[in-house]
Amino acid sequence: xxxxxxxxxxxxxxxxxxxxxxxxxxxxxxxxxxxxxxxxxxxxxxxxxxxxxxxxxxxxxxxxxxxxxxxxxxxxxxxxxxxxxxxxxxxxxxxxxxxxxxxxxxxxxxxxxxxxxxxxxxxxxxxxxxxxxxxxxxxxxxxxxxxxxxxxxxxxxxxxxxxxxxxxxxxxxxxxxxxxxxxxxxx
Numbered sequence: 254x255x256x257x258x259x260x261x262x263x264x265x266x267x268x269x270x271x272x273x274x275x276x277x278x279x280x281x282x283x284x285x286x287x288x289x290x291x292x293x294x295x296x297x298x299x300x301x302x303x304x305x306x307x308x309x310x311x312x313x314x315x316x317x318x319x320x321x322x323x324x325x326x327x328x329x330x331x332x333x334x335x336x337x338x339x340x341x342x343x344x345x346x347x348x349x350x351x352x353x354x355x356x357x358x359x360x361x362x363x364x365x366x367x368x369x370x371x372x373x374x375x376x377x378x379x380x381x382x383x384x385x386x387x388x389x390x391x392x393x394x395x396x397x398x399x400x401x402x403x404x405x406x407x408x409x410x411x412x413x414x415x416x417x418x419x420x421x422x423x424x425x426x427x428x429x430x431x432x433x434x435x436x437x438x439x440x
Contacts, residue, residue, distance in 0.1 A: 255315045257290045257307040263367045263375040265297070265316040272297040272316060274367075274374045276352065297374060300349065316369065320377070323366045325358045333358065335366055335373065344373045354378055356413050357431050378431045383440045384409035389423040404436075 260266075264275045273294040282288040290307045307313065323335040323344075332347040333355060344366070348355065354376050358364075365377035388408035404416040407423075415429055417436045426440035 254312040257309055257311055257313060259315065260290050260292060260307065260313070263318070263377055265318050265367075265369055265374065266294065267314040267316050270296065271299070272369070273303075274369075276302070276375070295350075297369065297372075318374070319368045320365050321368055322363060325360065325362045325364060327360060328355065328358070335364075338363070344368075346373045346376075350374070351376060353434075354431070356411055357382055357429075359411070380431060381428050381437055382431055383426050383428050384411070384413065386417075386421060386423050386425050386427060389417075389421060391422065 258280075260275055260278050260280075262275055262278060266273045266275065273296055275292050275294050277293040279291045280288070281291055288309045290309070291304070292307065293302060293304050295302045321337055323337055326334045326336055326343070328334070332345050333351050334343055334345050336343045346366075350373070351358075357378055364379075366373045367375040367377065386407050386409055390405060403419050405419055405421075406414055407417050407421060408414055409427065409429070413429070413434070415427070415434065415436050417427060421427060421436075421439070428437040428440050429435065430437050
């Protein structure tokens with residue numbers, strides 16, 4: 254048994270309905286009342302996704318999973334394909350299993366893949382990644398002042414759209430937080 258404070262992305266929880274992988278989580282400590290953890294979990298057997306909350310006083314059963322360093326190879330109609338760099342075994346994950354993390358994957362990229370009984374169930378991307386700006390409108394006179402929160406939308410490699418400060422130009426490298434998809438800083 255484990256406490257709900259151990260819940261994080263990629264953790265597998267067992268309950269009477271089966272095994273659930275945590276896709277998203279948020280620890281919430283309201284001003285009044287007890288703290289809790291809000292999660293989005295996916296059933297490994299059925300593929301059903303639920304949003305549920307766990308009180309901090311609850312105990313949960315965590316299942317042992319294996320974290321393997323793999324290389325992203327390609328995406329096709331069957332999903333995303335990864336290769337274990339030690340054994341050269343290839344595994345595939347469906348678009349639904351990868352979710353929004355798929356837009357950050359680049360060919361040849363090394364990432365951690367969480368597996369349960371040999372099957373991939375979750376990805377662990379680097380928290381921050383560098384991308385080149387491929388499309389950006391130039392700033393016009395008078396709106397390049399660094400004060401305020403003025404932003405513009407740019408497109409980076411892979412077609413990802415991000416709001417950035419006005420001074421970012423096409424061809425520059427920027428760092429994006431993969432957890433929330435937001436601009437962090439220039440590379």
